[in-house]
Structure formats: structure tokens, C-alpha cells
Amino acid sequence: MEDFKSLESVFSLSNGVKMPCLGFGTWQSSDGEEAYNAVLSALRLGYRHIDTAAAYGNEKSVGRAIADFLKESSVRRSDLFITTKLWNEDHGYENAKKAIEVSLEKLGLDYLDLYLIHWPNPLKFRSCWQKANAESWAAMEEAVDAGKIRAIGISNFCERHIDELLKTAKIKPMVNQIKVCPGQPQKQLADYSRSLGMVVEGYSPLGTGGIFKNAEIQQLAEKYGRTVAQVCIRWCLQQGVVPLPKSVNFARIKENSEIFDFMISEEDLEIIANLKNLEIRPVRNPDEADF
Numbered sequence: 001m002e003d004f005k006s007l008e009s010v011f012s013l014s015n016g017v018k019m020p021c022l023g024f025g026t027w028q029s030s031d032g033e034e035a036y037n038a039v040l041s042a043l044r045l046g047y048r049h050i051d052t053a054a055a056y057g058n059e060k061s062v063g064r065a066i067a068d069f070l071k072e073s074s075v076r077r078s079d080l081f082i083t084t085k086l087w088n089e090d091h092g093y094e095n096a097k098k099a100i101e102v103s104l105e106k107l108g109l110d111y112l113d114l115y116l117i118h119w120p121n122p123l124k125f126r127s128c129w130q131k132a133n134a135e136s137w138a139a140m141e142e143a144v145d146a147g148k149i150r151a152i153g154i155s156n157f158c159e160r161h162i163d164e165l166l167k168t169a170k171i172k173p174m175v176n177q178i179k180v181c182p183g184q185p186q187k188q189l190a191d192y193s194r195s196l197g198m199v200v201e202g203y204s205p206l207g208t209g210g211i212f213k214n215a216e217i218q219q220l221a222e223k224y225g226r227t228v229a230q231v232c233i234r235w236c237l238q239q240g241v242v243p244l245p246k247s248v249n250f251a252r253i254k255e256n257s258e259i260f261d262f263m264i265s266e267e268d269l270e271i272i273a274n275l276k277n278l279e280i281r282p283v284r285n286p287d288e289a290d291f
């Protein structure tokens with residue numbers, strides 16, 4: 001494993017773009033003061049990598065927090081890594097082109113660091129998802145060439161969706177963002193994505209909050225003298241996956257960033273990967289999602 005020392009440690013994407021190794025998730029952070037305060041707190045605490053999506057409905061508040069932070073600090077835009085995603089309604093060449101502009105506008109940014117296709121098989125395009133992804137991707141490639149996006153990737157793509165996209169992609173996807181949490185490490189898909197040159201990001205590393213009641217993880221947290229959240233986030237990172245924990249609470253945002261001064265043993269990494277009976281929803285099959 002690479003040695004990640006701080007929030008400024010990075011993963012290198014296949015085109016050389018650097019991605020800070022711990023991201024800040026904003027799924028389920030409400031638009032308005034909640035998302036604004038959460039992102040501003042995260043930036044003030046040293047997070048440099050923010051993950052949002054058109055579907056989260058909070059790009060405006062995220063953008064406002066970024067703008068205010070850049071005004072109040074000496075940090076430059078180029079020190080930040082901002083991701084957003086193409087929503088399911090907006091697949092296809094023309095729609096995706098427009099969606100990129102709308103996200104840039106809402107975020108108040110001149111460029112995105114990373115833009116992802118959020119889901120591979122939206123309900124609206126279920127009979128033609130291969131074509132829809134290929135066309136969306138072409139629009140994303142054009143935006144890369146135009147300097148509007150630094151890196152492009154996918155989210156929730158399984159092997160079959162990746163293989164299909166690679167048939168037409170001129171630029172290979174640089175990232176696959178998938179759910180990675182205790183009991184659901186998705187090792188095979190992560191390995192496959194990496195074998196094709198992608199960096200893997202993990203959303204819901206705390207099982208969307210479902211991990212906290214589990215006695216085994218509580219015992220492990222005690223063993224390491226850390227909190228459950230810190231053990232889960234560290235576990236994710238030690239597998240070479242970029243964790244994207246979400247919180248809207250200042251103390252928890254801080255706690256979730258303090259994961260760089262301990263190591264989980266190989267044996268315990270396996271135990272966490274294989275935890276059973278967790279109150280966490282199983283990984284969704286993208287071909288059966290009802291959206």
C-alpha cells in the first residue's frame with residue numbers, strides 16, 4: 001500500500017491528475033445551509049476533495065462554500081479537487097453537454113476536476129443504455145478537450161458496463177466510484193476497474209450510517225483506540241480505495257479526517273471486509289434500479 005500521510009496525499013489518475021486521497025461526500029446533505037456549512041467546515045479542516053452530483057440537488061450550496069472558502073483563505077482553486085456527476089435523465093450527447101454546463105454554472109466553477117456518469121443503466125434509457133453511455137461519454141470527452149473537465153470516469157459501473165463503454169471510448173475512464181463499506185468491499189469489481197487503469201473511489205464507507213451498531217466493529221475500534229468511523233474510513237483507504245465519507249456535523253467531519261496515524265493489520269482488514277449481518281443495504285444492481 002502507498003503511504004498516505006495526510007489529507008494532502010494523493011492518488012495519481014492515468015492522465016497525471018492528482019486526486020487527494022480522502023474525499024468529502026455530500027450525498028443526502030440538503031441544499032442550503034446544511035450542505036454549505038458542511039463543505040465549508042470540511043475545507044476549513046483541510047479536506048481538498050469534494051464529491052457532489054447533480055442528483056444530490058446541492059451543487060449551488062457546495063459551490064457557494066467553495067467560493068467563500070477561496071475568498072477567506074490562501075488556498076487556490078487548483079489546490080481543490082471537485083467532482084460532480086451526470087444524472088440519469090441527462091444521458092445522450094446533447095443532454096450531457098448541457099448538463100455539464102448546468103453543473104459548472106451551479107457550482108460557479110470554470111472547470112471540474114472530475115465528472116462521472118452517475119449510473120450505467122438509467123430507467124429512462126434501459127433499452128439503449130449502451131448507446132446512451134457512449135454518447136454521454138463523447139460529450140464528456142469533448143469537454144475534456146475544451147478544458148472544462150480535467151478527468152472523466154464512471155460510477156456504479158459493473159464489469160459488463162465497463163466493457164461496453166470501452167468499445168467506443170477514446171479517453172479511457174480514469175475513475176470508478178462504487179459503494180465500498182464493511183461487509184461489501186466489492187474487491188472483484190475494484191480489482192477489475194484498477195486493471196483497466198482506473199482509481200477506485202468508495203462511497204458510503206460508513207454504510208450510510210448503518211455500521212455503527214455492529215459489535216465486532218466496535219471491538220475493533222476499541223482495539224485501535226479509534227472511533228468506528230475512523231476504522232471504516234482507514235479500512236477503505238488501506239485497500240487502495242479513496243473513501244468519501246459524508247457528514248454534516250463539524251466534530252464528525254473532523255473525526256473522519258483523522259485517519260492518518262494508525263494502520264489496521266492485514267488480518268483485521270479481512271475481518272472488516274467479511275463482516276456479516278450488518279444493517280446496511282446490499283449493493284444495488286444497476287440494471288434493476290428503479291430510477
Ligand code: A2P
Pocket residue numbers: 025203204205206207208209210212227229230244245246247248249252253255256
Ligand atoms: P451526519 O451527517 O449527521 O454526521 P456514509 O458516509 O457511509 O454515507 O455515512 C453517512 C452517515 O453516517 C450519515 O448519517 C452521517 O450523519 C453519519 N456519520 C458520518 N460520520 C460519522 C461519525 N464520525 N460518527 C457517527 N456518525 C457519522
